[in-house]
Amino acid sequence: MSDTSPGGRIKGLDGLRGLASLVVIVHNTSWISGPANRPLVKVFTAAAASGWVGVQLFFVLSGFLITGIIIDTRDVQGRLRRFFIRRALRIFPPYFLLLILLFLVVVPLTRGSQWAQAAAHYQWTYWLYLSNWTEPYGLGVRGLGHLWSLAIEEQFYLLWPLLAYRMRSRQLRAILWMMVLSGPLVRYGLHWASFPELSLYSFTVARWDALAVGALLAIDARNPVSLLWLQRWNGAVATCCLVALLALGIIQRGFHAQELPIQLLGQSLTAIVSGCVIVTVVHAGQANWLRKSFSADWLVHVGKYSYAMYLFHVPVHTVLSPALSPWIQSSHDEWQLPKLLAYCLLVSVAAYGAARVSWLIVEEPSQHLKHRLTG
DSSP states (O other): SSSSEEEEEEOOHHHHHHHHHHHHHHHHGGGGOOOGOOOHHHHHHHHHGGHHHHHHHHHHHHHHHHHHHHHTTTTTHHHHHHHHHEEEEEEHHHHHHHIIIIIIIHHTTTTSSSHHHHEEEEHHHHTTTTTHHHHHGGGOTTTTTHHHHHHHHHHHHHHHHHHHHSSSSHHHHHHHHHHHHHHHHHHHHHHHOOOOOOOHHHSSGGGGHHHHHHHHHHHHHTSSHHHHHHHHHHHHHHHHHHHHHHHHHHHHHHHHTHHHHHIIHHHHHHHHHHHHHHHHHHHTTTOOOHHHHHTOOHHOOOOOOOHHHHHHHHHHHHHHHHHHHHHHOOOOTHHHHHHHHHHHHHHHHHHHHHHHIIIIIHHHHHHHHHHHHHO
């Protein structure tokens, strides 16, 4: 079986994207359980609380894929125009479909509600992809808190090509190493300067080390000497970082994104491990178990719709949770864990359904348009 899809995409990376989306969905929906008293529910919610690593994986993947596109199209005429058209036609249609549905349809129907008032005041942050800078200050709309990560990615898509297309790989590597090494220092600086706690999680400068890890891998993977080094030391680096993450989790008694040691070190270590997984998926032999696992057809299929699933899962959760939370939150119910698992599955399936509709309505037509405009 080929490890590459007909469109030239690496199946393992699509599968990796699919897994990351499912992890994030469980992470964002498991909070419906409320304070957990039953042991198995505690274990599950503690594990789900670490699901923010899925977003970190998305950032590393974005840095890897976008930088690879930039390097591979350096000699293409009209490269910037081509890049921005292709990104816009991939990212904008489902994103703005969601905003149109919420702000132009739902808000008028719920006029006068507290949610509609917040939407009227703060919707501009979502239209302009700036919510990652405003939400730490409480300027946000319930049900759209997850869009901060897409704001970071869009800012990266806008600025990085302007720099990367004009510089040599050696210069880019120097900048990227600066970003990787400065990541924990930037986050500590935000903490020291008393910025809101959420800023260490959602400001673009607090996440640029993850994007830089992916971008570095894209550059080094195209250099035979560097690629040989990556393949030789990938396992050792991953093992060391995983041991460090395990020790950090034991010391902190969990892996919660809001805790300062996790923010300072955990984010960087998670980015490096994510990079090691990407190297394995892309460059390990086809018999490698990890590469084969992420190339599973069902996971690749989820990966195809993962972007829209991510977009729609929190609005779906926001709509369903008020009705279903009393059914799940009884701490004396021996069926609490199965109910919680069923709820996470329900949100995942509903998000998948919304993603399929989005694909048919806006994404597939925009992909055809992208190929006609840019080849």
